[in-house]
Amino acid sequence: MRPINAETLKASMMLDGLNMMLLGKKYELSDAMKTVDHAPTIALEPKKGHWIEYPECLAYAGALDSNYIVCSKCGAPFNIMKNEAERFDFCPVCGARMSDEI
Numbered sequence: 807m808r809p810i811n812a813e814t815l816k817a818s819m820m821l822d823g824l825n826m827m828l829l830g831k832k833y834e835l836s837d838a839m840k841t842v843d844h845a846p847t848i849a850l851e852p853k854k855g856h857w858i859e860y861p862e863c864l865a866y867a868g869a870l871d872s873n874y875i876v877c878s879k880c881g882a883p884f885n886i887m888k889n890e891a892e893r894f895d896f897c898p899v900c901g902a903r904m905s906d907e908i
């Protein structure tokens with residue numbers, strides 16, 4: 807996997823497409839693949855989050871009860887009774903590393 811910026815890529819595709827059009831050519835799939843290949847790789851910072859407990863989790867995930875915790879990064883709710891999880895070290899949905907620091 808090579809992370810790229812989707813917004814930058816869209817702008818590059820539009821620019822490449824316009825340049826091809828000015829040359830009287832069509833911007834085809836093979837051209838789009840080249841644009842993707844030339845898109846710069848971005849550095850990803852590790853996501854960090856924390857578990858939000860009841861009742862604060864209500865603001866994130868709606869009508870939950872005290873059996874739920876919510877990821878501060880993506881808002882995914884987890885039923886800690888059902889999952890029998892003490893606490894995940896990472897959010898299973900977004901991959902954020904969980905810490906006790908807020």
Ligand SMILES: [Zn+2]
Nearest residue numbers: 877880897900
């Ligand atoms: Zn998450």
